[in-house]
Amino acid sequence: xxxxxxxxxxxxxxxxxxxxxxxxxxxxxxxxxxxxxxxxxxxxxxxxxxxxxxxxxxxxxxxxxxxxxxxxxxxxxxxxxxxxxxxxxxxxxxxxxxxxxxxxxxxxxxxxxxxxxxxxxxxxxxxxxxxxxxxxxxxxxxxxxxxxxxxxxxxxxxxxxxxxxxxxxxxxxxxxxxxxxxxxxxxxxxxxxxxxxxxxxxxxxxxxxxxxxxxxxxxxxxxxxxxxxxxxxxxxxxxxxxxxxxxxxxxxxxxxxxxxxxxxxxxxxxxxxxxxxxxxxxxxxxxxxxxxxxxxxxxxxxxxxxxxxxxxxxxxxxxxxxxxxxxxxxxxxxxxxxxxxxxxxxxxxxxxxxxx
Amino acid sequence: xxxxxxxxxxxxxxxxxxxxxxxxxxxxxxxxxxxxxxxxxxxxxxxxxxxxxxxxxxxxxxxxxxxxxxxxxxxxxxxxxxxxxxxxxxxxxxxxxxxxxxxxxxxxxxxxxxxxxxxxxxxxxxxxxxxxxxxxxxxxxxxxxxxxxxxxxxxxxxxxxxxxxxxxxxxxxxxxxxxxxxxxxxxxxxxxxxxxxxxxxxxxxxxxxxxxxxxxxxxxxxxxxxxxxxxxxxxxxxxxxxxxxxxxxxxxxxxxxxxxxxxxxxxxxxxxxxxxxxxxxxxxxxxxxxxxxxxxxxxxxxxxxxxxxxxxxxxxxxxxxxxxxxxxxxxxxxxxxxxxxxxxxxxxxxxxxxxx
Numbered sequence: 001x002x003x004x005x006x007x008x009x010x011x012x013x014x015x016x017x018x019x020x021x022x023x024x025x026x027x028x029x030x031x032x033x034x035x036x037x038x039x040x041x042x043x044x045x046x047x048x049x050x051x052x053x054x055x056x057x058x059x060x061x062x063x064x065x066x067x068x069x070x071x072x073x074x075x076x077x078x079x080x081x082x083x084x085x086x087x088x089x090x091x092x093x094x095x096x097x098x099x100x101x102x103x104x105x106x107x108x109x110x111x112x113x114x115x116x117x118x119x120x121x122x123x124x125x126x127x128x129x130x131x132x133x134x135x136x137x138x139x140x141x142x143x144x145x146x147x148x149x150x151x152x153x154x155x156x157x158x159x160x161x162x163x164x165x166x167x168x169x170x171x172x173x174x175x176x177x178x179x180x181x182x183x184x185x186x187x188x189x190x191x192x193x194x195x196x197x198x199x200x201x202x203x204x205x206x207x208x209x210x211x212x213x214x215x216x217x218x219x220x221x222x223x224x225x226x227x228x229x230x231x232x233x234x235x236x237x238x239x240x241x242x243x244x245x246x247x248x249x250x251x252x253x254x255x256x257x258x259x260x261x262x263x264x265x266x267x268x269x270x271x272x273x274x275x276x277x278x279x280x281x282x283x284x285x286x287x288x289x290x291x292x293x294x295x296x297x298x299x300x301x302x303x304x305x306x307x308x309x310x311x312x313x314x315x316x317x318x319x320x321x322x323x324x325x326x327x328x329x330x331x332x333x334x335x336x337x338x339x340x341x342x343x344x345x346x347x348x349x350x351x352x353x354x355x356x
Numbered sequence: 357x358x359x360x361x362x363x364x365x366x367x368x369x370x371x372x373x374x375x376x377x378x379x380x381x382x383x384x385x386x387x388x389x390x391x392x393x394x395x396x397x398x399x400x401x402x403x404x405x406x407x408x409x410x411x412x413x414x415x416x417x418x419x420x421x422x423x424x425x426x427x428x429x430x431x432x433x434x435x436x437x438x439x440x441x442x443x444x445x446x447x448x449x450x451x452x453x454x455x456x457x458x459x460x461x462x463x464x465x466x467x468x469x470x471x472x473x474x475x476x477x478x479x480x481x482x483x484x485x486x487x488x489x490x491x492x493x494x495x496x497x498x499x500x501x502x503x504x505x506x507x508x509x510x511x512x513x514x515x516x517x518x519x520x521x522x523x524x525x526x527x528x529x530x531x532x533x534x535x536x537x538x539x540x541x542x543x544x545x546x547x548x549x550x551x552x553x554x555x556x557x558x559x560x561x562x563x564x565x566x567x568x569x570x571x572x573x574x575x576x577x578x579x580x581x582x583x584x585x586x587x588x589x590x591x592x593x594x595x596x597x598x599x600x601x602x603x604x605x606x607x608x609x610x611x612x613x614x615x616x617x618x619x620x621x622x623x624x625x626x627x628x629x630x631x632x633x634x635x636x637x638x639x640x641x642x643x644x645x646x647x648x649x650x651x652x653x654x655x656x657x658x659x660x661x662x663x664x665x666x667x668x669x670x671x672x673x674x675x676x677x678x679x680x681x682x683x684x685x686x687x688x689x690x691x692x693x694x695x696x697x698x699x700x701x702x703x704x705x706x707x708x709x710x711x712x
Contacts, residue, residue: 016669296702298695311684311711313372313699316692328667329680331687336672339654343669346652355667 001128002103002203003043003052004092007036007064007110008082010057012344013274013337016328017306020356025110026063029272030281035111037067042117046125047106053095054110055079055088080238086252087244089199090210090221091237097203098228104131105206107199107249113281115268123265126166127200130261134161137209137254138168138200141193141262142269147183150273150338152176152195152250155186156262168261174250193262195250196269206253213256220244275321275330275337279304302334328355357484358459358559359399359408360448363392363420363466364438366413368700369630369693372684373662376712381466382419385628386637391467393423398473402481403462409451410466411435411444436594442608443600445555446566446577447593453559454584460487461562463555463605469637471624479621482522483556486617490517493565493610494524494556497549497618498625503539506629506694508532508551508606511542512618524617530606549618551606552625562609569612576600631677631686631693635660658690684711 011023018024025036033041036054043052049070055077056064064076077095079088089107096103106124114120120140127138141154152175159170174195178186186192211218220240227236245252254260270281282290282304289297291305296313300320305312307324314322319334330340347355367379374380381392389397392410399408405426411433412420420432433451435444445463452459462480470476483494497510508531515526530551534542542548567574576596583592601608610616626637638646638660645653647661652669656676661668663680670678675690686696703711 296699296706298698298702299692309683311703311708313684313686313696313702315686315688315695315699317687317689320687322687324685327665328669330669330671331673331676331678332671333673336655339671340669342654343652343671346654346669347667350652352667 001047001051001125001200002096002100002105003047004089004096004105004107005036005039005052005054005110006085006088006092006107007054007056007060008079008088009109009111010082011111013340015340015344016325016330016355017323021059022063023060023111024272026060026067029111029278030113034067035113035272036064039108039110039112040068040071042114042120043106043108046121050075053077053092055092057082078234078237080241083241083244083246085197085249086210086214086217086247087221087241089206089249090217091224093203093206094221094225094228097207098225101204102132103203104128105201105203107201109197109271111272112197113268113270113272115270117267119265120267120269123263123267124198124200126163127168127263129163130161130166130168130263131200131202131205133163135205135208135259136161136168136201137205137257137260139171139254139260139262140196140198140200140265142196143264143266144187144192144194147180147187148194149177149180149183151271153178153183153186153192154195154262155189155192156264157191161261166263168263171254171260171262174255193264194269196265197271199249199254205259209253209257209259214245214247214252217245217247217252273338275304275306275323275332275340276334278306279321279334304334357403357407357481357556358452358456358461359403360445360452360461360463361392361395361408361410361466362441362444362463363410363412363416364435364444365465365467366438367467369696371696371700372681372686372711373679377415378419379416379467380628382416382423385467385634386469390423391469391628392420395464395466395468396424396427398470398476399462399464399480402477406431409433409448411448413438434590434593436597439597439600439602441553441605442566442570442573442603443597445562445605446573447580449559449562450577450581450584453563454581457560458488459559460484461557461559463557465553465627467628468553469624469626469628471626473623475621476623476625479619479623480554480556482519483524483619485519486517486522486524486619487556487558487561489519491561491564491615492517492524492557493561493613493616495527495610495616495618496552496554496556496621498552499620499622500543500548500550503536503543504550505533505536505539507627509534509539509542509548510551510618511545511548512620513547517617522619524619527610527616527618530611549620550625552621553627555605555610561615565609565613565615570601570603570608573601573603573608629694631660631662631679631688631696632690634662635677635690660690 011018155173156169160167300314300317302319323330367374511529512525656670656673658675679686
């Protein structure tokens with residue numbers, strides 16, 4: 001099995017810690033290793049480093065190589081610009097099919113948290129076995145633990161494919177991020193899972209599905225396929241990417257295909273999409289604050305205080321995110337942490353280019 | 357007339373901007389001059405600089421001389437340690453009586469804001485004229501504009517002393533900082549004023565009153581009086597101050613004396629005691645925020661953001677104080693800004709001596 005790590009994110013939601021040059025996948029969000037290091041670490045028991053490929057933007061290539069010293073440079077597939085997951089996966093699949101026409105690939109985001117790595121690797125191995133002997137598009141679904149409104153959902157039915165003891169269930173429908181009422185209904189129904197964004201399939205299979213559902217994209221990818229390994233590779237990718245459609249694999253392929261299966265999983269997954277998610281996963285003190293001994297919190301509860309050398313003092317603050325860096329800081333209520341995007345917009349309008 | 361500026365405050369309430377080395381009176385809190393510079397600036401039309409004396413702690417002497425280049429060094433009377441206003445005023449009065457046995461002195465805090473300086477100087481001049489021909493202790497009272505719970509109050513009656521058109525009314529009682537209900541009653545009664553902490557009297561008069569009401573303190577001051585101008589001056593002040601009672605002039609003398617009068621004034625006075633008072637006096641933008649163009653405030657109202665070079669972004673914050681400095685920062689709701697003292701206590705407990 002091959003690994004294809006999608007590391008093209010620009011991670012604006014973790015500003016001011018994340019910047020264009022240092023998106024979330026290159027940061028330590030939870031623990032002592034960066035998110036991409038953790039992603040590779042947990043994969044290595046199943047997939048050798050030489051078989052792990054990373055799709056990334058040009059500005060991040062050197063930093064990724066620095067963070068992953070054993071990774072061969074050729075294993076970084078450079079996307080000239082971000083065009084969402086469908087082109088990224090299509091491009092990666094071309095490279096892997098060249099190496100092995102029968103290649104089974106696990107497609108994984110570079111910046112998600114997985115607490116139960118053993119369980120994850122087991123599920124991934126089973127998905128690989130199922131994908132190897134079928135033309136299924138297999139996704140890893142997550143048993144919901146609360147009515148989340150921040151995730152997409154997958155509904156499945158009883159039809160299944162099997163490999164030994166392991167089963168994947170036919171996907172009936174994908175659902176976008178629901179409102180709270182709908183999320184509660186999904187929870188109650190019992191046949192909805194969170195969409196983790198982790199996929200397993202043969203490279204050949206996904207390329208065929210792209211051809212079926214995104215024929216124009218497939219034409220562009222064909223051009224790239226012919227150029228790979230030639231002197232025109234980079235130039236062709238650049239040209240094709242300029243025109244290629246910006247679309248997610250979920251919307252462009254998974255929701256269209258008749259061939260999608262899901263393995264219900266439970267491996268402590270979190271996409272860590274906002275500072276308030278970071279608050280949830282970190283250890284809290286007796287007052288429910290995520291902070292360090294350095295800082296001073298008085299009559300304050302439910303806060304996340306992330307800084308560097310400076311002493312930050314909070315008095316009487318509740319449920320507040322405080323993130324301090326050398327040149328910029330963010331303060332917002334926990335339930336507004338998704339709105340840090342608005343700060344990014346304002347930085348652009350104010351032409352604070354060095355803070356992006 | 358002489359001026360005696362009380363500049364012994366340690367200004368913990370403006371942490372992290374104020375520090376032991378840089379208390380409030382040495383900071384720019386409102387406008388382009390520091391509070392002590394503004395205090396002297398507004399006094400100079402009435403009192404020559406050579407007749408203005410400043411009581412200060414040893415660690416602040418050099419900084420005060422730097423901020424007030426024309427001030428003779430001998431005009432700084434060094435208190436070895438802070439023992440509240442009664443010893444400070446007694447000590448100052450000794451020095452002034454030595455220069456002029458008939459000296460009339462205006463006693464003024466170094467760190468208050470006065471918006472209508474002309475009116476203030478007029479009131480002060482009238483108080484001086486009244487003090488010159490009487491043995492009255494004259495205070496400047498402020499017509500309350502709202503039921504403040506952060507100020508002491510002065511109740512007066514119809515008995516008065518006069519000088520030309522100018523009158524001072526006999527003080528009936530002093531009241532400590534009231535609760536809100538009592539403050540409303542004070543407002544309604546019409547005969548209560550805020551206690552501004554500005555006093556005018558003859559040096560001889562206040563020393564006599566100290567002798568009457570604080571006889572032990574008067575004994576100590578007598579020792580100092582004999583030593584002033586001799587080689588034992590500094591040592592004697594140090595010895596006396598170690599034992600002298602820590603008490604305010606209000607509590608120790610004014611509330612006891614039969615000889616206290618008040619001039620009701622209205623000169624835009626504010627003691628600027630907390631960051632929330634700073635919020636009140638500063639200019640606000642359309643969203644009611646006190647901030648600079650540098651910072652980014654989204655869906656935020658009623659906030660004060662005071663920083664330096666760093667860009668501070670607030671999203672969805674209400675009525676919050678944010679003060680950022682090189683090595684420390686404070687975040688608190690406006691109505692908790694008096695509790696910054698608790699941060700100081702914690703800094704001491706954590707032995708963050710360089711942040712005090």
